[in-house]
Amino acid sequence: xxxxxxxxASAGSMGAPRRQPTAGGGAPGSDAGAVTLQFRRAVSLFAxxxxxxxxxxxxxxxxxxxxxxxxxxxxxxxxxVSLTLGASSRRVAREGRYGISILDESQxxxxxxxxxKPGAGPPPEFVSRGGVPTLRDSLAWFECEVTEQVAVHDHIxxxxxxxxxxxxxxxxxxxxxxxxxxxxxxxxxxxxxxxPGERSPTPAQEETQPC
Numbered sequence: 001x002x003x004x005x006x007x008x009a010s011a012g013s014m015g016a017p018r019r020q021p022t023a024g025g026g027a028p029g030s031d032a033g034a035v036t037l038q039f040r041r042a043v044s045l046f047a048x049x050x051x052x053x054x055x056x057x058x059x060x061x062x063x064x065x066x067x068x069x070x071x072x073x074x075x076x077x078x079x080x081v082s083l084t085l086g087a088s089s090r091r092v093a094r095e096g097r098y099g100i101s102i103l104d105e106s107q108x109x110x111x112x113x114x115x116x117k118p119g120a121g122p123p124p125e126f127v128s129r130g131g132v133p134t135l136r137d138s139l140a141w142f143e144c145e146v147t148e149q150v151a152v153h154d155h156i157x158x159x160x161x162x163x164x165x166x167x168x169x170x171x172x173x174x175x176x177x178x179x180x181x182x183x184x185x186x187x188x189x190x191x192x193x194x195x196p197g198e199r200s201p202t203p204a205q206e207e208t209q210p211c
Contacts, residue, residue: 047175049172049173050103051066052101052114053098054101055092055097055099056132057091063114063135067175069082079142080160081160082152092158096145097145099144102139103135104139104173109121110124129143129164129166139168139170140167146160
């Protein structure tokens with residue numbers, strides 16, 4: 001998994017599962033690869049948003065598409081991002097700060113751009129509100145200062161305090177089953193069926209609660 005294509009492995013951000021020893025204490029069997037594939041397939045069913053992690057180095061802004069991002073705490077505001085060992089993780093470790101930009105449903109091209117597949121359009125525009133660059137038109141943005149690094153197999157977890165953040169109206173770009181998705185509203189919850197002998201409510205009497 002390359003630094004510029006972290007999308008394929010929210011699974012990888014947690015590492016491959018370890019097989020338990022057999023009852024006789026034997027070594028894991030030769031189907032470890034199949035177990036890993038099953039793990040990747042199963043964990044891909046956990047839908048995530050997509051963010052661009054950004055970091056300034058020598059006056060240039062570098063970005064990486066990531067979906068292994070989550071909030072950790074509200075007090076103080078704390079987030080976490082998981083990066084493979086490579087250029088991006090070394091850059092964040094060196095600078096000690098990173099920006100997070102949540103992409104909206106119209107920004108699939110930005111996800112591709114920072115996954116190493118830039119298009120023919122103009123380069124993405126970053127802004128630095130407090131010294132940490134984030135994408136100008138992102139759905140939400142966070143300026144973060146690293147407080148802790150945790151090595152886990154071939155990844156590093158960067159736990160960070162949120163210094164500033166903001167958002168705007170819109171819907172997120174999502175990743176599910178190793179493919180892009182856009183959110184769709186769910187149907188309202190159905191009302192309970194009437195008990196025998198009770199009259200069904202008329203449409204004007206029905207009450208529904210949105211999901």
